[in-house]
Amino acid sequence: MNILNILKVAMRSLNRNKLRSFLTMLGIIIGVGAVIAMMAVGRGAQSRIEEQIASLGTNVLMIFPGSSNQAGVRGGMGSMSSLTPDDLAAIKNQCSAVQMVSPAIRTGGQVVFADNNWATQVMGGTEEYFAIRNWPVSSGQYFTEADVRGATKVCVLGQTVVDNLFKGGDCIGAIIRIKKLPFKVVGVLAMKGQSAQGSDQDDVIIAPFTTVQKKLMGVTFLGMMLASAISDDAMTDAQSQISELLRSRHKIQAWEDNDFTVRSQTEIASAAESTTQVLTILLASIASISLLVGGIGIMNIMLVSVTERTREIGIRMSIGARGRDILFQFLIEAMVLSLFGGLIGVILGVSASKLISVLAGWPTVVSTMSVGMAFVFSAAVGIFFGFYPARKAAMLNPIDALRYE
Amino acid sequence: MADSPLIISTKHLHKTYIMGDVEVHALRSVSIDIHRKEFVAIMGASGSGKSTFMNILGCLDVPNKGEYVLDGVNVGRLDKNQLARIRNEKIGFVFQGFNLLSRTTALENVELPMFYNNLTNKERTDRAMEALRIVGLADRYHHMPNQLSGGQQQRVAIARSLVNDPAIILADEPTGNLDSRTSVEVMEIFQHLNERGITIILVTHEPDIAEYTKRNVIFKDGRVKSDILVEKRRNATEHLKTLPAIGEDDAEEEAA
Numbered sequence A: 001m002n003i004l005n006i007l008k009v010a011m012r013s014l015n016r017n018k019l020r021s022f023l024t025m026l027g028i029i030i031g032v033g034a035v036i037a038m039m040a041v042g043r044g045a046q047s048r049i050e051e052q053i054a055s056l057g058t059n060v061l062m063i064f065p066g067s068s069n070q071a072g073v074r075g076g077m078g079s080m081s082s083l084t085p086d087d088l089a090a091i092k093n094q095c096s097a098v099q100m101v102s103p104a105i106r107t108g109g110q111v112v113f114a115d116n117n118w119a120t121q122v123m124g125g126t127e128e129y130f131a132i133r134n135w136p137v138s139s140g141q142y143f144t145e146a147d148v149r150g151a152t153k154v155c156v157l158g159q160t161v162v163d164n165l166f167k168g169g170d171c172i173g174a175i176i177r178i179k180k181l182p183f184k185v186v187g188v189l190a191m192k193g194q195s196a197q198g199s200d201q202d203d204v205i206i207a208p209f210t211t212v213q214k215k216l217m218g219v220t221f222l223g224m225m226l227a228s229a230i231s232d233d234a235m236t237d238a239q240s241q242i243s244e245l246l247r248s249r250h251k252i253q254a255w256e257d258n259d260f261t262v263r264s265q266t267e268i269a270s271a272a273e274s275t276t277q278v279l280t281i282l283l284a285s286i287a288s289i290s291l292l293v294g295g296i297g298i299m300n301i302m303l304v305s306v307t308e309r310t311r312e313i314g315i316r317m318s319i320g321a322r323g324r325d326i327l328f329q330f331l332i333e334a335m336v337l338s339l340f341g342g343l344i345g346v347i348l349g350v351s352a353s354k355l356i357s358v359l360a361g362w363p364t365v366v367s368t369m370s371v372g373m374a375f376v377f378s379a380a381v382g383i384f385f386g387f388y389p390a391r392k393a394a395m396l397n398p399i400d401a402l403r404y405e
Numbered sequence B: 001m002a003d004s005p006l007i008i009s010t011k012h013l014h015k016t017y018i019m020g021d022v023e024v025h026a027l028r029s030v031s032i033d034i035h036r037k038e039f040v041a042i043m044g045a046s047g048s049g050k051s052t053f054m055n056i057l058g059c060l061d062v063p064n065k066g067e068y069v070l071d072g073v074n075v076g077r078l079d080k081n082q083l084a085r086i087r088n089e090k091i092g093f094v095f096q097g098f099n100l101l102s103r104t105t106a107l108e109n110v111e112l113p114m115f116y117n118n119l120t121n122k123e124r125t126d127r128a129m130e131a132l133r134i135v136g137l138a139d140r141y142h143h144m145p146n147q148l149s150g151g152q153q154q155r156v157a158i159a160r161s162l163v164n165d166p167a168i169i170l171a172d173e174p175t176g177n178l179d180s181r182t183s184v185e186v187m188e189i190f191q192h193l194n195e196r197g198i199t200i201i202l203v204t205h206e207p208d209i210a211e212y213t214k215r216n217v218i219f220k221d222g223r224v225k226s227d228i229l230v231e232k233r234r235n236a237t238e239h240l241k242t243l244p245a246i247g248e249d250d251a252e253e254e255a256a
């Protein structure tokens, strides 16, 4: 029996039990759909991170207080103080591979303008902070070195803050209150959108770090620093120069751990990337369980079908069908079920991905690889779970099958 | 008959079914020779082993003991696939209960045996239509079994049995579910096919049906009790002329 005829027979017998065929396929449909949607969400997160690496610049280094291999230390106040403004100046002056450096000291605060309230975070940096983060202003200008030296109460607003405080009105030159202190708005930052972790990067106010330290927080240390290397190639040099310098400044002995951590953005981003990768695999494996359940559903229905059609099998055998012909007939039927389910599942998965990206504002990327894999997988499920019932049919004794009531 | 070559030769066939502690001897040493172009009726009481014998002849079942040579091939030495091939190429089966695939047209039912050998779609359809023409059902080719009368269904089954040009047609009570006129019509078809050179073996309970054949073998308790040639063979075509045709006409009108 040639494959086309077998296919025709399979299609017809599935067509006879439309509802049953559909319900059988449902498991595969949901399984494949879920796998594709999950992979698309994961891939979307990954591509978002990749984009961010590009937008952050590949030459940015982060310097955290606290050791990287002492869990929990970074959060403690003691270690928060390990980086000082003098360290900052030293890095700026002595590290030849470092082009720019800025603190990134962070505090939360309630901001008020007229009747409008907004809780946001205030970031303290130098005038170089903007260049390091590659962040242009959309209107107004940055604060200046003089502002940093004089700890003046000026600030640059992120777009989200502007939207919430000014509701579309003009904000340059306005006086807002951050933690009750008046600050003059000098500029508005261009939109950056969501970060890889899903937070709104535009929900921020940037002010001279001296102002943030003294006026808002009342501390002398720096939380964290951002530095940029003079070029991408100088990244490792910059990293080791900073490490060396800070070790000697902090008088750390050779056997002691650093009390700070220097990391490149790429390192951090790729760490985040591998986290999402793990997450993607996890989601996909959970989703593939439903594919497995779908396969069991197919097996179940094929077993019922073999029993129901025992007489048909007997008739076919009595006129010359070999065991092999019967095996193929039922195997192809199972495969048609699972592949058809796979096809609908792909459509469902792709639509679900689109829907997720619209509703959740989360980018999704449906890769051809995941579609291809879903197909191969559902065909494999069909073969695997269809084989046992098909074999059972093929092993029937013609005379017993014919006598079956 | 001895002038035609042997097509079936069985020697001391035994078939025993074991049901728990009881052994049922369905066949006890059955030896029969059947030549090409013979038309044999197998008769006997219920449970005498007729169906068991037919199933062995049809390669659907295997004997526990004994030898069966079909058309020069010792069937006992063949594996499952080879048996399937023999069923496909050399044997046509007609059953009491028709055994057509439901929800499948007459034409497709007749085409079925040809799906298991390599023919083009056109060849297959042509040959199936030709077989339907032989049994007089060419105009009903697109009907489903449940749209056909019992006699018509049996004719479709006969068309299916002869579509692969078999050496023998085996029919187990082919008229068992049919009224007497329809039975004679089916016998008419068998007589025609036999005249065309096909060996036919059928099982029947009705002595008058057996009179349309050429040789009657009577089974008793799994043995051949008697084996006789029919002296005054009935001609189905002649006999049909003497039968009133009312019933058939009504059915035809309704169907049309």
Ligand SMILES: Nc1ncnc2c1ncn2[C@@H]1O[C@H](COP(=O)(O)OP(=O)(O)OP(=O)(O)O)[C@@H](O)[C@H]1O
Pocket (backbone or CB within 6 Å): B017, B018, B019, B024, B025, B026, B044, B045, B046, B047, B048, B049, B050, B051, B052, B053
């Ligand atoms: N599958 C089976 N299992 C057990 N016993 C069987 C089986 N098939 C047939 N028999 C027994 O074998 C004997 C012969 O059965 P068979 O069907 O050949 O009779 P038969 O001559 O065709 O009868 P009938 O005219 O009623 O169709 C019977 O006693 C029957 O009970």
Ligand SMILES: [Mg+2]
Pocket (backbone or CB within 6 Å): B050, B051, B052, B172
């Ligand atoms: Mg019987």
